[in-house]
Amino acid sequence: MHIPDGYLSPVTYIPSYIAIIPLFAYGMKKLKESLNEETLPFIASLTALSFLVMMINIPIPGGTSGHAIGATAISILFNPWIGFISISLVLLIQALIFGDGGITAWAINSIALGFVASFVGYYSFKLLSKLNKNLSYFISGWLSIVSAAFIIAFFLGIQPIIAHTPDGKPLFFPFDFKITIPALVGSHMLYFGIVEGIYTFIVVRFIEKIKKLTFQGQTNET
Amino acid sequence: MRHKVYILIGVFLLLIPLGLLTESPAWGEWELDFYEKVLGFVPEGMKHFEGIKTLIPDYSIKGINPVISYYISAFVGIGIIFGFFYILKILTGRSSER
Numbered sequence: 001m002h003i004p005d006g007y008l009s010p011v012t013y014i015p016s017y018i019a020i021i022p023l024f025a026y027g028m029k030k031l032k033e034s035l036n037e038e039t040l041p042f043i044a045s046l047t048a049l050s051f052l053v054m055m056i057n058i059p060i061p062g063g064t065s066g067h068a069i070g071a072t073a074i075s076i077l078f079n080p081w082i083g084f085i086s087i088s089l090v091l092l093i094q095a096l097i098f099g100d101g102g103i104t105a106w107a108i109n110s111i112a113l114g115f116v117a118s119f120v121g122y123y124s125f126k127l128l129s130k131l132n133k134n135l136s137y138f139i140s141g142w143l144s145i146v147s148a149a150f151i152i153a154f155f156l157g158i159q160p161i162i163a164h165t166p167d168g169k170p171l172f173f174p175f176d177f178k179i180t181i182p183a184l185v186g187s188h189m190l191y192f193g194i195v196e197g198i199y200t201f202i203v204v205r206f207i208e209k210i211k212k213l214t215f216q217g218q219t220n221e222t
Numbered sequence: 223m224r225h226k227v228y229i230l231i232g233v234f235l236l237l238i239p240l241g242l243l244t245e246s247p248a249w250g251e252w253e254l255d256f257y258e259k260v261l262g263f264v265p266e267g268m269k270h271f272e273g274i275k276t277l278i279p280d281y282s283i284k285g286i287n288p289v290i291s292y293y294i295s296a297f298v299g300i301g302i303i304f305g306f307f308y309i310l311k312i313l314t315g316r317s318s319e320r
Contacts, residue, residue, distance in 0.1 A: 001248040006271035032314040035307065044307040045227045048300045052234040055281065055296065059244035066248055067241070093302050098295060099276040156250065163267070172267040173250070174257065183249050203230065210226045 001066065001152060001184065002094065002101025002109050007173040009163035012155060016107035023115060024088065030081035039078070042207065046074045047086040053199060054090065060191045068196040069113050072121025072144040073203040076137070077211070083118030084110070112151035117144040121200070134201065141200030142193035149188035153180040231300070238296055239289050 008016075035043065050070035057065040075083035088110035094100040101109050121144030128136035157177035160170040247253075257264045281295040282288055 001250050006268040035311050040307055040311055044304045047303045048231055049234055051299045055238045056241040057244050059246045063246050064249040065244045065246040093299055097277045098281050099279040170265050172265055174265050
């Protein structure tokens, strides 16, 4: 999920904005190094695909819905810094234009769905691809979105503990870990992880086929 | 060959109306009256953010068919994304020529 405005206390979102500045600056540097005539259509298209796949809400039992992110596909095909920047850009557009996800929560959302998902996806792929490449697309996609869900569940779950009135009334998101972890991590393990895994498999396989024909992998290093 | 990458965008564009089939929100992204119902109150910090206006809230434009609104939203998003990368490329191209 994208955390909306009003869910996170300033004690959470102010440090998150400070933390994201150096990450973002380094990611932009990495992106600029990779961006050229050949790579631009791919990077822009993969980012657009992430935006589109997040519009495809899939209902699950229990009355909620969710979607894939697409961070792992970009990270495997280019590198996790580009995955991070691309997803952060998508989240920024969603927050500013569509009111999907908060502006105050943008940094936490980007750290979870962008940074954590990209790096977990990339390194689990690096590790697993030695064993079985096709399976590793799926598993790294699954792991990436489950990790992102865990980070979101963590930051939501600490809210009632760190921000409440003297008599214990939560000021921001009211449910703690006991609820957020099973709900978010569980649903991503069972459903959206599968979707992310399939998305990663299809998109990476497809793009690798075209990439081979277009240019010899010059960008696949961190 | 690289134009083939746009085939993927086309395929996903065909799929996006599926996202409108469910009324269920994402977990946690409930309306404020949900909290009123479950907790008996709405947390103070959540109240303040009601009414922040964005250009196309929830990917829907008043008076326009939801599917068409969804497509307009998709094209706005894709346009900004491609614009961002093209502008970045132009800017970095210039700075490296210096």
